[in-house]
Amino acid sequence: MAERSAAIVGLGMTELGKVYSRTAAQFAGDAVRLAVADAGLELGDVDGLLTSAGVSGGVGLALQRDLGLRDLRLLSEMQSYGSTAGQMVQYASLAIAAGMAETVACVFADAPLRQDTSTGAAYGARGAVGWRGLLGAAGIRDTNSLYALAAQRHMDTYGTTNDQLGHIAVGQRAWAELNPQAQMRTPMTLEDYHASRWIVEPFHLFDCCLVSNGGIAVIVTSAERAASLARPPVHVLGWGQAHPGHAQRRHEDFGLVSGAARSGPAALAMAGLTVDDVDVAELYDCYTFTVLITLEDYGFCPKGEGGRFVADGTLGPDGKLKVNTGGGQLSSSYMWGMTPLSEAILQARGEAGERQVDRHDVVLVSGNGGVLDHHSTLVLSPHGPAGRSSS
């Protein structure tokens, strides 16, 4: 561990979903103000700011001025897609360990939904020019198609089935029923899953994440300072990143193995833990398939066994492993990596209400970006690093 360990002490979540009254920049400002207040701090205590914009853009360096933050010692706009949220906490923790900053706000906000337009329009639009235009002209118009090709390869190689992917969607919906903030709380059966329309085979509608407007921010500070603040600290025990740099060529393991296979073990090793120690897993779930491949790559089950693992009573509130306990991006809301991170903080604090799990000493959080191109992992805990004075 680093010399000075870090803890998450504030969480700010705006209203999420079909909220049309705010721009992304306004959601970002709201989220930071909420997170600072949650920590029992003032905006003037913030000396570091890391921002992350979604597809609608508009969240960047100007947020400093929007929030009236003076004399920051750390400020940057970051982008590694869905792995960014976890990475922001990592860089904040490093800055705190180095004494470069004391209190760092990390924020993501997005507002891709517009009133009276489809959710598909929010993520599907691409100009038909150049290489990207060529992909769209050939029928590959959105991320759904790319992940579908990844998932189908896994299915062909390991025998993974739609029924197994359906168990992930159904399990997460059952969690969402317990989450008052979730966008989708209507009970879902496996039959409902199969009956939902095809988007891109092998994905039904219920294999795909929601699209949401809103913002989420977290405040990271030193474990020493965290001890005197308003909320129960959530210690950052370990982290990892992996960016495989897949070449588009023969022998590539696209769809079979993701960056999680390196990032997860690295994060757990830093924390001095193993996958068997994990009580709660909040896994990036842009698609059901992303959960499945991450469970395999983190080592919760052997490679290729993910389908059988999730179909075997593993998921949902009564399941053997507590996964995506707020409903995740599939059923709660889609705030990129902030969706799993925010739920992890609530669970680690013991503040998840009706969906609170009993054992929450070790909470594993994943972020995934691109098409399985970028991965980040955090190991969080209500307990400080073993053997440290802050614990």
Added chain:
Amino acid sequence: MRVGPVRRDEATAAFFDGTARSERLLFRCPAGHFSPPYAQQCDTCASVDLVSVAAAGGASVVSRSVAHQRGGDRDTLVVAELDEGPWWWSKVIGAEPEQVAAGARLTVAFERADEESEAVPVFRLA
């Protein structure tokens, strides 16, 4: 519509000059490795000494998916491995999705949305 319209930019000009001649261009380095046409350097050995060559036209299916349009039309999308090694993401035309499985042999074809558009490489079952 079999393919959508697409316009060239500076980065794709040479490639679309190729598709206009029904050639799907790849890069080849002095060691004989093939790289995709958008590569800055050789995928295998990082050589920047790349020349454009036409792919032979054979490929096989790495993975396939089926995009469902609102009107009920279906598109068979594939990751195809060209016989030279690089992958290419496109669609298969002239076949039902059920006929296209992993490992199926493909041959390259070219389609235009209209007279103004560039020719787009697609695949047919070989």
